[in-house]
Amino acid sequence: MAQGKKIKVFHVLTDRNIGGAGRWLLNYLRYYDRGRFEVSVVLPADSLLCEAVRELGVPVLAMPEMEDKSYDPKAVRPLTAVFRKEKPDIVHTHASMTARMAAKRAGVPKIFCTKHCMEGTPGAFPKRLVRRAVNRRFSDTIIAVSKAVRRSMIEGGTSPRQIVTVPNGIEDIPILTAAERTETLAAFGGKPGEYAVGMAARLEEVKGHGTLLRAAAQVLEKRQDVRFYIIGTGSLREELEKQAAELGIAGQVAFTGFLRDVERMEAALDIAVITSRQEALCLSIIESMWAGVPAVGTDSGGVSEVIRQGETGYLVPVGDSGALAERLLELLADDAKRREMGSAAREYVRKHFAADKMTKRIEKLYTEEQT
Numbered sequence: 267m268a269q270g271k272k273i274k275v276f277h278v279l280t281d282r283n284i285g286g287a288g289r290w291l292l293n294y295l296r297y298y299d300r301g302r303f304e305v306s307v308v309l310p311a312d313s314l315l316c317e318a319v320r321e322l323g324v325p326v327l328a329m330p331e332m333e334d335k336s337y338d339p340k341a342v343r344p345l346t347a348v349f350r351k352e353k354p355d356i357v358h359t360h361a362s363m364t365a366r367m368a369a370k371r372a373g374v375p376k377i378f379c380t381k382h383c384m385e386g387t388p389g390a391f392p393k394r395l396v397r398r399a400v401n402r403r404f405s406d407t408i409i410a411v412s413k414a415v416r417r418s419m420i421e422g423g424t425s426p427r428q429i430v431t432v433p434n435g436i437e438d439i440p441i442l443t444a445a446e447r448t449e450t451l452a453a454f455g456g457k458p459g460e461y462a463v464g465m466a467a468r469l470e471e472v473k474g475h476g477t478l479l480r481a482a483a484q485v486l487e488k489r490q491d492v493r494f495y496i497i498g499t500g501s502l503r504e505e506l507e508k509q510a511a512e513l514g515i516a517g518q519v520a521f522t523g524f525l526r527d528v529e530r531m532e533a534a535l536d537i538a539v540i541t542s543r544q545e546a547l548c549l550s551i552i553e554s555m556w557a558g559v560p561a562v563g564t565d566s567g568g569v570s571e572v573i574r575q576g577e578t579g580y581l582v583p584v585g586d587s588g589a590l591a592e593r594l595l596e597l598l599a600d601d602a603k604r605r606e607m608g609s610a611a612r613e614y615v616r617k618h619f620a621a622d623k624m625t626k627r628i629e630k631l632y633t634e635e636q637t
Contacts, residue, residue, distance in 0.1 A: 272301075272302060272303060272304040273302060273303050273304070273355050273356065273632060273633070274303075274304045274306075274352070274353070274354045274355045274356070275303055275304065275305045275306075275354060275355065275356045275357075275358060275632065276305075276306050276307070276308055276327075276349070276352065276354040276356070276357050276358070277291055277294075277305065277306070277307045277308070277358045277359075277360070278307075278308040278309075278345075278357060278358070278359045278360065278362050278365035279291060279307070279308075279309055279313070279315065279359075279360045279361075279362065280309075280310060280332055280333065280334050280335060280336065280338070280360075280361065280362050280364075280365075281309075281310075281313060281315060281334060281360075282310055282312060282313045282314065282334045283313075283314055283468070283499065283524065284314050284315055284318065284524075285468055286382050286434075286546070286547075286549050287360040287361065287380070287382045288314075288315045288318075289436075289549055290360070290380065290382065290411070290434055290549070291307065291315070291319070291360065292315075292318055292319070292322065293434075293435055293436055293437060293621040293624070293625075294435075294621070294624070294625050294628065295307075295319065295322045295324050296322060296437060296621065297621050297622045297624075297625040297626075298625055298628075298629065299629060302629070302633075303629065303632070305324055306324065306325040306326070306327060306352070306354075307319045307324055307325070307326050307327070308326075308327045308329060308332075308345070308348065308365070309326060309327070309328055309329070309332070310328070310329060310330075310332040310333070310334060311328040311329055311330040311332070312330075313328070314524075316328050318526075327348060329341070329344060329345070329348075331344045331345075332345075332364075336361050336362055336363045336364070337363045337364055338364045339364070341364045341365075341368075342364055342367055342368050342371070343368075345364060345365055345368035345369075346368040346371045346372045348368075349368055349369055349372035349374055350372045350373075354374055355374075355375055355376065356374070356375070356376045356377075356378060356632060357369035357374045357376075357377050357378070358377075358378040358379070358380070359377070359378070359379045359380075360379070360380050360382060361379075361380075361381075361382065361383075363404070366379060366404040366405060367404060369404075370403070370404055376406050376407075376632075377404060377405050377406050377407075378405070378406065378407050378408075378409065378631070378632075379401075379404075379405045379407075379408050379409070380408075380409040380411065381408055381409065381410050381411065381415050381419060381546075382411055382415075382546055383415070383544070383546050384414065384415055384418045384544045384545070384546055384567050385415070385418035385419045385421065385422035385424075386422065393423070394422060394423030395423060396423070397422055397423035397424060398423040398424055398425055401423075401424045401425070401428060402425065402428065405428065406428075407428065407430060407631060408424065408428050408429050408430070409429075409430055409431075409432050409628070409631070410429050410430070410431045410432075411431075411432070411433060411434050411546050411547050411568070412431065412433060412434075412546050412547040412567065412568030412571050413431055413568065413571060414546065414547075414567040414568035414570075414571065415431075415546045415547070415567070415568060416429050416431050418567070430631060432624060432627045432628060432631075433547065433571070433618065433619055433624065434547050434549050434552065434619060434624065435619050435620050435621035435622070435623055435624025435625065436549065436552055436553055436556060436615075436619060436620070436621050437621050438556070438616075439529050439532070439533055439553055439556040439557045440533070440557065441533065441557050441558045441612075442530070442533050442534055442557070446530075446534075447533075447534045450530055450531060450533075450534040451493070451495075451534050454495060454520040454522050455493065455520050456493055456520075457493070459491060460491055460492065460493045461491060461492045461493070461536045461537075461598055462492075462493055462495060462534060462535045462536050462537075463482070463485075463492055463493070463494050463495070463535065463536065463537045463539060463594060463598075464494065464495030464496070464497055464531070464532070464535045464537075464538060464539065465478055465495070465496060465497060465538070465539040465540060465541065465550070466497035466498055466528055466531070466532055466538075466550035466553075466554075467497075467498050467540065467542070467550060468498055468499070468500040469496070469498055469499060469500025469501065469502040469503050469506060470500045470501060470502060471502065471543075472542060472543055472544055473500075473540075473541065473542050473543075474541035474542055474543050474564065474584070474585065475496065475502065475506050475541065476506070476509060477541040477564070477584075477585055477586070477587045477590060478494070478496075478539055478541045478587075478590070479494075479506065479509050479510055479513060479515070479519070480513070480587035480591075481587040481588075481590035481591040481594060482494045482510075482513075482515055482518070482519060482591075483513040483514070483515050484587065484588065484591035485591050485594050485595055485598070486515055486518055488595055489595075489598065490518075492518065492598060493518050493519075493520060494515075494518060494519045494520070495519075495520050495522060495531065495535070496519060496520065496521045496522065497522045497525060497528060497531055497532070497550075498522070498523075498524065498525075498528075499523050499524040503521060503523075506521070507521060528550075528553075529553050529557075532550060532553045532554040532557065532559070533553075533554065533557030533558075533559065535554055535559050536559070536597075536598070536604065537559065537560060537561070537562060537594060537597055537598070537604070538550070538551055538554035538555065538559045538560070538561040538562075538579075539561070539562050539563065539590070539594075540561070540563040540564065540569060541563070541564050541584075541590065542563075542564055542566050542567070542569070542584075543564070543566060543584055543585070544566055544567055545563075545564070545566045545567040545568060545569050546567055546568050547567070547568040547569075547571065547572065548563065548568065548569055548572055551563060551569070551572050551573065552572055552615050552619050555572070555578060555579075555608075555611035555612060555614070555615045556611075556612060556615050556616065556619075557612070558608040558609060558611065558612045559608055559611065560578060560579045560597060560604055560607035560608045560611055561573050561578065561579035561580075561611065562579055562580045562581075562582065562590060562593045562594060562597070563579065563580075563581060563582070564581070564582055564583065564584040564585070564586075564590075565581040565582065565583060565584065566584050569581065572615070572619075574610075574614060577607065577610050577614075578607055578610050578611035578614050579607055579611060580593040580596075580597075
C-alpha cells in the first residue's frame with residue numbers, strides 16, 4: 267500500500283432496524299480515525315440505519331437488492347459489482363454471508379466479520395467441519411463481541427486462530443437529572459413516585475420477554491408503585507401486549523416501540539433487565555449501567571461478562587421469573603443498595619466497554635492485517 271494512502275473499508279450490514287450490530291457500527295463510526303481510514307457503509311435501501319449513518323457524515327451505498335438475512339443469493343452479483351468497482355482494501359461484514367462471498371469473488375484483500383450473536387448448536391462433526399471450512403474460506407479475521415461468543419464459535423467448529431475477542435463499546439451516557447428523568451418516563455405514562463424497571467431489546471422469542479412479564483406480575487402483587495417499560499420493536503409486540511393483559515398488568519406496562527434516543531430511556535430506569543435465552547453481550551444493559559443503573563439479567567452467554575453478581579447487579583437462571591421477581595423486589599426495597607450497585611456498574615462499564623477503546627482495537631486489527 268502506498269505511503270500515506272488511506273485504508274478503504276466497507277462495512278456491510280443487512281439490518282433494516284437499528285439493533286445491536288447497527289449500534290455497534292454507529293459507535294465505531296463516531297470514533298474511527300478519518301485521517302487513516304476511508305469508510306463507507308453498505309445497507310438495504312430501506313434500512314433505518316441509512317439516515318443514522320449519513321448523519322455522521324459517512325457515505326452509504328443503499329442497495330434495494332439486499333434482504334435482511336445473512337444469505338441472500340440474489341444480492342451476490344450486485345455486491346460483487348460494487349466491490350470490484352470501488353476496490354476496498356477491507357470488507358467488514360456483520361453477519362452477512364452474502365457480502366463475504368461477494369468480497370471473495372471480487373478479490374478484496376481482507377475480509378473481516380463481526381459475530382454479534384451466539385453460534386447455534388454445534389451439530390454433528392461433519393457440520394462443524396463445514397462451518398470451519400466456510401469461515402476459513404470467506405473470512406480472514408472473525409471478531410467476537412464477547413468471550414461467550416468466541417467459545418460458542420469454537421464449539422461450533424470455527425478455528426480459534428481466526429477469532430479475536432473485542433467487546434462492544436459505547437459512548438458516554440450521562441446520568442439524568444430528576445427533571446430529565448421525570449420528563450422521559452412521563453412520555454410513556456410514568457408518574458411521580460413510581461419506580462421504573464425496563465428492558466430494551468428486540469421483541470423476538472430469543473429475548474424472553476415473557477419471563478419479564480411474569481416477574482412483573484409477581485412484583486405488582488407485592489407493590490403497586492412500579493411501572494415496567496418494554497423498549498423496542500419486533501414481531502412479538504401484539505402477543506406480548508396480549509400476555510400483559512392476560513396477566514392483569516397491562517396498566518403498569520408500557521410498550522415504547524422503536525426509540526431513536528433509546529439511551530435516554532435506558533438512563534431513566536431504576537433497574538435495567540435482560541431476560542434473553544441466549545445473549546452475546548447485551549449492549550442495552552451496558553448502556554443503562556453506564557448511566558448508573560443496576561441490572562438484573564439471565565445468566566446467558568456474555569451477560570455475566572457485564573453484570574458482576576452482587577456488585578453491579580444480579581444474575582438469575584434463564585426463564586426463572588420467580589428468581590427475577592425476587593431480585594427486583596430486593597432492589598426496589600433498598601434505595602441505598604440500588605445506588606451503590608449503580609455506581610459500581612457505571613465504574614465497571616466505563617473501564618471495559620468504551621467506544622473509543624473498541625475502535626482503536628478494531629483499527630489495530632485493520633493495520634496489522636494490512637502489513
